[in-house]
Amino acid sequence: MDVRALQTLRAVRTQGGVTAAAAVLHLTPSAVSQQLAALSREAGVPLTERIGRGLRLTAAGEALAEAAVDVAVAVERARAACAAFLERPEGTVRVSAFQSGAQLLLPPLLTRVRELGGITVECSDEDVALDEFPALTDRVDVVVAHRPDGTQWPAPGLRVVPLLREPLDVAVPRDHPLAGRSRVRPGDLVDEDWIAVREGFPVATVLAAVAAGSGTAPRITHRINDFSVVEALVAAGHGISLLPRFTRGGHPGVRLLPLAGVRAGRQVDALLRPDTAERLVVRRVLDALVDVAAEAAGG
Numbered sequence: 095m096d097v098r099a100l101q102t103l104r105a106v107r108t109q110g111g112v113t114a115a116a117a118v119l120h121l122t123p124s125a126v127s128q129q130l131a132a133l134s135r136e137a138g139v140p141l142t143e144r145i146g147r148g149l150r151l152t153a154a155g156e157a158l159a160e161a162a163v164d165v166a167v168a169v170e171r172a173r174a175a176c177a178a179f180l181e182r183p184e185g186t187v188r189v190s191a192f193q194s195g196a197q198l199l200l201p202p203l204l205t206r207v208r209e210l211g212g213i214t215v216e217c218s219d220e221d222v223a224l225d226e227f228p229a230l231t232d233r234v235d236v237v238v239a240h241r242p243d244g245t246q247w248p249a250p251g252l253r254v255v256p257l258l259r260e261p262l263d264v265a266v267p268r269d270h271p272l273a274g275r276s277r278v279r280p281g282d283l284v285d286e287d288w289i290a291v292r293e294g295f296p297v298a299t300v301l302a303a304v305a306a307g308s309g310t311a312p313r314i315t316h317r318i319n320d321f322s323v324v325e326a327l328v329a330a331g332h333g334i335s336l337l338p339r340f341t342r343g344g345h346p347g348v349r350l351l352p353l354a355g356v357r358a359g360r361q362v363d364a365l366l367r368p369d370t371a372e373r374l375v376v377r378r379v380l381d382a383l384v385d386v387a388a389e390a391a392g393g
Contacts, residue, residue, distance in 0.1 A: 097169060099133040100162035102126055103141065103151075105232050107159045108249075112149050118232045133158075163251060166369035177374040184212040185375035189383075190230060191238035192221040194321050194341035195362055198390050199238060199257075199383065206382040213375050221319060223294035227365060228252055235376050236383065237365040242299040243357050253371040255364040255380060257387035258340075262300050262358040263350035265328045265337040270349070277352045280307030287315045287333035289324050296360050297336055304336070307356045340390055362387065 105115035106126065116123045134141040141155035151159060177183045187207075191200055196219045207215050220230055220237070227239035228249035238257070241247065247254055264283065266273050272282060283304065290312070291297045305312045315333050318324050322343045324335050329347030337350060338360065364383060370376055 095133065095136055095165075096129075097165060099129045100158070100165055102129045103133060103155065103159045104162050104166070106130065106142070106149070107151055107156065108229055108232055110229075115232075160251075163368060166367075167372055170369045170372035174372050174374045174377075182212040183374045183378070185373070186214045186216060187236065187373075187376050187379045188216045188218070188234045189236045189238065189379065190218045190220040190234045192240055193219050193319075194338055195238050195240060198341045199386055202386045202389070203379070203383050206386060207379055210378060210382070213378060215379060221295075223292075224248075224296055224299070225294070231365050231367045231370065235366065235370050235373070236380060238362065238383070239365050240296045240360045240362050242296045242303075243359045243361060245299070245361075247363070247365065251368065253366040253368050255366070255384065257362045257364055257384065258391040259359055259361050260341065260391075261339045261352065262297060262336045262360060263339050263352050265325065265335045265342070265348050265350055267329055267331050267334075268347050268349055269331075270334070272351060273349045275351055277354045279355045280304050280353070281309075281355075283312075283334070284308050284310050286313070288312045289316045289318055289327050289333040289335040290314045291319050292317050295319065297338075300358050300360065301336055303356055304353065304358060 102115065102119060105118050106112060109115040109118055112123050112126050116126045119126065130142055137154065137158060139154040140152050141158060142149050143152050200217050204215055207213050224241060225248050227237060228247060230237045231252065264278055272278055288301065290301055301312060316327065318327065321337060324337065325343050325345040325348050327333060328335055329345050336358065339350065364380060
């Protein structure tokens with residue numbers, strides 16, 4: 095079977111359709127459909143079926159897409175076996191990170207990788223809803239993503255490398271009545287105006303846990319995903335918020351208060367496709383990223 099066609103089948107599954115898969119693979123939808131048709135003929139069974147105006151994999155298609163992962167891993171493992179004999183493996187590794195994680199991790203990562211020589215890292219900032227991070231691995235080698243405490247990624251089969259846990263603290267203005275406290279409990283935050291991130295993002299899930307601890311729904315007055323903007327609004331007295339302890343901007347008009355009575359934090363992970371994780375240059379970048387994250391967390 096054609097390895098590229100198997101890759102296309104995997105992309106249709108992870109991206110949820112032909113058009114999205116074509117965009118990731120830099121192909122036309124027609125080319126994707128032709129590859130799927132040829133693969134189906136070779137397999138001897140239908141691999142896709144029509145659902146309305148879209149296309150989904152049949153049970154046979156799902157099974158072959160799963161088996162295609164093993165094929166891709168074996169191919170990359172073979173390439174890595176040869177690359178191990180190079181004095182200085184060379185290549186390009188694409189890394190994405192959500193915005194605050196990018197600010198914390200990418201500058202020192204680039205510095206470390208530059209010292210290795212031979213590896214080019216191409217960075218991008220990708221802050222998406224929680225369930226959209228796994229699909230990024232089809233076009234990005236290493237995806238730095240975040241999830242709320244106690245949750246797992248909704249994509250079995252991905253390689254997940256824990257990087258650090260970052261506590262989320264309550265951000266209040268310096269002149270707020272609670273600003274003198276060493277910590278606060280959810281019950282202390284009833285009747286406050288909240289500045290929250292958009293629904294579906296990890297910090298929103300943590301705010302829901304805080305609300306459950308207080309027994310009242312939070313009064314959300316603004317939804318802002320850029321933490322630097324959130325800090326400016328908090329400092330100006332327009333509400334309180336949850337901010338990450340390591341990656342907030344350090345605005346002098348904001349005081350961070352640890353939360354007691356609820357586990358408030360996010361886990362930062364590196365997500366990779368299992369075949370991508372076999373590439374030697376990717377492994378070297380990942381090792382550097384793990385070291386950088388340990389230093390950022392005070393390890």
